[in-house]
Amino acid sequence: MAGSVRLIPSGFEFVDDVWGGIYRGGSYMLIGARKSGRTLMGLQFALEAAKQKEVCLYFTNMRPKDLMIQAASLNFDIQSYMNHNLIIVVRVAPPNDAYAVPNPDNYLIDYLRDIITVVEQYNPSRIIFDELTPYIGFRNIELLKDTFLNTLETIEERDVTSFFVVGEPATEKAQQIINAISQYVTGVFQLRKSQSKINNRFHGGNIIITPNVGHTEGQFNFKYRIEPFKGVTTAPDVDDVPSKYADIKNSLAAQQKTAPHYVYTQSKQDKNEREVFNNVYNYNDFLLILNNQIALYKSTGQTFNLVSVKLNAMAQTQGLISLNQLQNSVQLSTERKDKICIKDNVLMLLIVRSNPNSVVHFLSRLKSNLPSDDIDYVETVWENISILNIEVNQDIENAEELTEESLNKAHQDPGSYLPVNKFI
Structure with missing residues (x-):
């Protein structure tokens, strides 16, 4: 990582409570089934970046209108942040032609390398890739590991905090792929969706957060639910929250309350860089x-x-x-x-x-x-x-x-x- 290692707000209160935040320049992976809340978590991560006046790259294979509707369910006007170039949405085409060529792995490599190219172009503080699953279906697992690790290390050298969303593996091969790449990230979040609604009203389930590097507080398991205008929320048992992070939690909350809305400086150069549609x-x-x-x-x-x-x-x-x-x-x-x-x-x-x-x-x-x-x-x-x-x-x-x-x-x-x- 290029800068000093420090904790920053994640956008998820339960993570900030028990880990004190996430590491600047760290990489995190979210694993979850469809409709488990994974896109909402990606949007919560992006919203936190915007609140902190950080530029966030949002790679997605969703239609822009669908993404805006999802954001609206969080009371998150993503378009306004896009207009200010604080959130830059990059729509990624599905790799439909990958499996029509003799060696699809070479085709998929280009998708992962393109992440680096776009990061170098926009120089963001955070990136989200929702979702990565279609682009990691390599036949050669070792080649996938090398390519993904190179992508991660290049991003981390630029002090960019990354959040990768992948689907819940449904086959043994898919599980091998997830195991191969999840070992390289700083931490893994896993959503396990419940088949029944909470209080006959909310979708939810369990979320497990597991550190690979740092976050010595260890693994935590929470019950979560998806609430209108809040997204994925949960409250851990009080005894589970390390008391030594009380000050950090309060500091993070204070940052969120006192951080001003993005205000353009009088510099014309800054205006040209930011205030564009x-x-x-x-x-x-x-x-x-x-x-x-x-x-x-x-x-x-x-x-x-x-x-x-x-x-x-x-x-x-x-x-x-x-x-x-x-x-x-x-x-x-x-x-x-x-x-x-x-x-x-x-x-x-x-x-x-x-x-x-x-x-x-x-x-x-x-x-x-x-x-x-x-x-x-x-x-x-x-x-x-x-x-x-x-x-x-x-x-x-x-x-x-x-x-x-x-x-x-x-x-x-x-x-x-x-x-x-x-x-x-």
Whole structure:
């Protein structure tokens, strides 16, 4: 671990009571059956990160809307934290093609390695992977152990606290896989769901928390239940709570009560890093959205503009502004309804429900949202940005036609992109 080892709030009162919290930079695994409360626990872990003003990466194979509904059951407005980039949701596609190739293990390795890539990109304090089960079905258990251990160690070196959710093993092979990787984490939480409801009302069961490293207080077994707006809750017997952690428990509670809501500093750099909407899409999703807008235009007449933004390569090599910085500035200059995609070093912006002044207004905001307010800097960067503006019309058939025109002109006919000075 890169930083000093210390205990931090986990998001689970029963864990903080008996262990004093979890280790910063530690790794924890949650094992549970479907509908046992495992996703709620992942969300509780994420909510605690947000309360502490920590950036949390949330890897999930759930639909975003389903995740938001689950969060709402905790009275947790996850979208607001996403808008502030405190929680970054990364949707992971299922490895459906893995078992159609001769060696699926090599295919699955890439999924685990991609965790490292995304962590390096966003530099979070915590990560959650809900759930990991589809991506660890290796045939070669030793290869899985090596790959998982390498992933863990790389994450831990960055002082990132990780929380991996896996399904309850239903076969002997699945149990072997869980045994193989659970030995490497700092601690294991196991949910054992009860078949009957508690008080004929709440779902619940038993949760066992077991340390592998540290947490010398040892293993604890609690009865838990899932409560509306609270999630997974339980209260251990008073005699089970080590008295030496009373002060730590009170300290953690005090941190939660006194921690301020996230407040932006006046630094423009911080504003660019944090105060952005979650409206960036991969290319395939962007095409789907764009095709929907084309269909909507043809049925209702609702207009839109596709504005493709190109940054002069010289501006990047000279360190004036990077493509990522430009993306942040564009995000700051858009509305929630607008959509962004980057492909082949071209940033494409879909301005929904546009009007004749939409592009000019966007560019005015963009100029004021560049990384620095220095007049000379702004003018220099402004000279290195050009755009291609396409307004929807009846001749446009599909999204691919639109985006290919933008991308082809960017690389084969750069003169078709006009300097932004021509617009404002």
